[in-house]
Amino acid sequence: MEEKIIIKNLNKEFYDPQRGTVKAVDNLSFTAYKGEIFGLLGPNGAGKTTTLRMMATLMKPNSGTIEIAGFDIENNSQDVRRSIGYMSSNTALYPRLSPREIITYFAELNDYSKENLTMRVEQIIKYFNIGDYADTYSEKLSTGMKQITSIARTIVHNPPVLILDEPSAGLDVIVAQKIHSYILDLKNEGKTIIFSSHNMGEVEKICDRIGIINNGKLLTVGTIDELRDISGKYYMEEIFVYFVKEFEKES
Amino acid sequence: MKTLISIYLKDLLRNNMLGLLVVLVPIIFYPLMYWGITQFIMIKKGVSESRKIVLNYKIESEEFSGIEDSLLSLSNIIPENTDLINPNKSGLFLTVSSQDHLPKYEVFIDSSNAIHKEIFSKLENKLIAYYNSETAKLIEKKNYSTEYFKVYNITARNIDGQNEIVTKVLSLIIPLISVMSILGSCVAASVELASGHTEDKTSETTLTIPLSREKIILSKFITVTIYGIIAGLVNFSFFIVFIMQIFRSFFGKIEEGLLDFDWSMVLNFKTILISIISLSLIAFFVSLIFITAAGFASKRKEGGVLVSPFMAIITYLPFVIIIPAVEPNILIAMTPVLNIAFSLKLIIANDINVLFIFETILFSLLWVLLLYKFLFPFLLEEEVLLGYSNTSLTKKIKMKMDRWKKK
Numbered sequence: 001m002e003e004k005i006i007i008k009n010l011n012k013e014f015y016d017p018q019r020g021t022v023k024a025v026d027n028l029s030f031t032a033y034k035g036e037i038f039g040l041l042g043p044n045g046a047g048k049t050t051t052l053r054m055m056a057t058l059m060k061p062n063s064g065t066i067e068i069a070g071f072d073i074e075n076n077s078q079d080v081r082r083s084i085g086y087m088s089s090n091t092a093l094y095p096r097l098s099p100r101e102i103i104t105y106f107a108e109l110n111d112y113s114k115e116n117l118t119m120r121v122e123q124i125i126k127y128f129n130i131g132d133y134a135d136t137y138s139e140k141l142s143t144g145m146k147q148i149t150s151i152a153r154t155i156v157h158n159p160p161v162l163i164l165d166e167p168s169a170g171l172d173v174i175v176a177q178k179i180h181s182y183i184l185d186l187k188n189e190g191k192t193i194i195f196s197s198h199n200m201g202e203v204e205k206i207c208d209r210i211g212i213i214n215n216g217k218l219l220t221v222g223t224i225d226e227l228r229d230i231s232g233k234y235y236m237e238e239i240f241v242y243f244v245k246e247f248e249k250e251s
Numbered sequence: 252m253k254t255l256i257s258i259y260l261k262d263l264l265r266n267n268m269l270g271l272l273v274v275l276v277p278i279i280f281y282p283l284m285y286w287g288i289t290q291f292i293m294i295k296k297g298v299s300e301s302r303k304i305v306l307n308y309k310i311e312s313e314e315f316s317g318i319e320d321s322l323l324s325l326s327n328i329i330p331e332n333t334d335l336i337n338p339n340k341s342g343l344f345l346t347v348s349s350q351d352h353l354p355k356y357e358v359f360i361d362s363s364n365a366i367h368k369e370i371f372s373k374l375e376n377k378l379i380a381y382y383n384s385e386t387a388k389l390i391e392k393k394n395y396s397t398e399y400f401k402v403y404n405i406t407a408r409n410i411d412g413q414n415e416i417v418t419k420v421l422s423l424i425i426p427l428i429s430v431m432s433i434l435g436s437c438v439a440a441s442v443e444l445a446s447g448h449t450e451d452k453t454s455e456t457t458l459t460i461p462l463s464r465e466k467i468i469l470s471k472f473i474t475v476t477i478y479g480i481i482a483g484l485v486n487f488s489f490f491i492v493f494i495m496q497i498f499r500s501f502f503g504k505i506e507e508g509l510l511d512f513d514w515s516m517v518l519n520f521k522t523i524l525i526s527i528i529s530l531s532l533i534a535f536f537v538s539l540i541f542i543t544a545a546g547f548a549s550k551r552k553e554g555g556v557l558v559s560p561f562m563a564i565i566t567y568l569p570f571v572i573i574i575p576a577v578e579p580n581i582l583i584a585m586t587p588v589l590n591i592a593f594s595l596k597l598i599i600a601n602d603i604n605v606l607f608i609f610e611t612i613l614f615s616l617l618w619v620l621l622l623y624k625f626l627f628p629f630l631l632e633e634e635v636l637l638g639y640s641n642t643s644l645t646k647k648i649k650m651k652m653d654r655w656k657k658k
Contacts, residue, residue, distance in 0.1 A: 056459045081461040091459075092452035094258060096265035108254045109460040137265070153456075 446554030
């Protein structure tokens with residue numbers, strides 16, 4: 001299997017005047033393969049977003065390496081950016097631009113070929129079924145419509161790696177299901193997807209492998225069946241609690 | 252970068268609330284402030300000034316040639332004997348003729364010029380003194396009784412035509428209002444692009460595109476500059492159309508002058524080009540300050556608070572240009588924003604001072620470079636760039652300070 005994401009000994013510290021130095025990511029390592037959905041599961045503040053932000057070149061790690069699609073984030077950050085589509089709760093849409101404008105602009109910004117641009121935009125609009133509101137300012141769209149537009153914006157330049165930070169957070173079940181189906185389609189196209197969530201059921205449903213993260217540490221990585229075997233638990237919630245407790249015992 | 256600037260600019264230009272704020276606020280406040288201050292200055296005319304003024308004089312009667320010594324003793328004036336009284340020449344004019352063996356004076360001054368007025372009061376004292384000494388001589392010579400001699404009376408004539416007064420008013424008001432309009436637009440756009448983007452959570456959206464962070468931030472500066480110029484021009488056009496109507500109703504004399512005024516002095520390619528370049532420089536300069544200040548805030552409200560002290564300082568600087576006694580000097584050329592407003596004043600009044608304009612351009616570029624060099628690293632800091640939403644503003648500043656101390 002082709003390795004698309006290789007993370008080794010990743011560390012990130014923040015300085016807080018009240019708490020001093022806070023370790024947000026602690027010696028984290030994992031690998032994700034082509035055509036795989038890798039889920040990062042952890043509670044709020046576990047270090048998921050910080051890890052994804054480092055992968056997306058938004059933050060610099062204090063130490064450790066990240067390689068995405070064969071490019072190192074330290075030395076080839078521009079190539080990494082060209083190879084990824086990043087979406088999080090902090091990558092909202094420009095309120096006074098329409099989905100069509102946003103999708104077009106982001107294709108241009110990500111160096112998508114000008115010849116095929118219009119065709120690609122129309123293809124994306126059709127695929128995500130956003131034609132009805134493609135020319136409405138995004139500030140007037142519902143949360144679900146915005147989120148679907150965000151995914152469209154993220155994948156318009158056809159990147160091999162997608163980094164999706166809680167893409168279905170705050171959405172109703174129907175829209176969340178739609179988004180899951182889009183993500184599964186993208187996986188079938190051969191894209192590598194890093195998917196973070198604190199929703200256990202969601203991770204269990206769509207991820208090929210799961211990494212459980214807590215307090216900045218990656219406690220374990222495996223398929224759902226492997227995690228069930230190791231923990232002896234069936235439900236994802238129980239599996240998560242098992243690994244957190246095991247880690248606390250060890251430390 | 253072009254695409255990114257288009258995104259930012261489109262989003263800003265479609266922001267109706269921002270547009271309303273940018274256009275309405277200056278239209279309401281700036282003319283009021285302008286008139287308040289000019290009226291104040293007109294009343295408080297005692298302006299001390301070290302500048303020398305030429306006093307052109309013509310002595311028509313040989314018997315009063317001794318007055319030259321009195322004129323030479325006057326400070327801050329350069330007396331120049333002339334045969335022709337030409338009110339279009341700069342400086343004051345004095346004619347001394349004879350009436351009943353005593354001097355008769357006629358002085359031509361620009362009554363709207365505070366320096367002329369100040370010099371005139373000094374000159375008047377000298378003329379009175381000379382008149383009195385001549386009176387005393389005459390009394391002694393002819394043995395006249397003193398009560399036959401009336402108190403001295405001088406004739407002062409205003410040499411300024413209506414057109415020149417309007418030129419003066421416009422040369423003050425046009426640069427002032429243009430600078431103010433652009434400042435207002437830039438501050439609003441900067442808050443929107445810095446703290447507004449953090450509040451709307453759109454700042455990270457563009458940070459993962461294959462473009463360096465420097466270029467992304469530079470795009471914001473350029474956007475603010477373009478927006479500042481566009482909004483400033485719209486704002487200024489509103490000002491010209493509506494406010495001049497008010498001026499016409501309230502100030503009849505100015506109306507006559509406005510109709511006669513040679514607008515080609517202001518509305519010509521050279522002046523417009525120089526003005527746009529100068530104003531773009533101002534816009535870029537202030538965008539560096541405002542975006543950095545607002546970058547520390549994660550909400551528009553906080554951004555507004557952080558920007559306001561800088562806005563206050565920068566806004567009040569150009570008001571210096573409406574003080575008539577202020578002359579271009581190196582200190583003004585070194586002061587950002589004020590120097591450009593001052594240069595525009597000179598260009599519009601057709602009083603081109605090449606050295607001052609050169610110094611202005613030089614220092615403005617220097618300021619821009621300095622700010623660019625020192626403020627850019629600030630904006631590249633993760634805390635500012637990503638605007639950590641969970642960290643309060645004071646915490647962010649503290650973190651930054653602590654890091655500096657550590658370094």
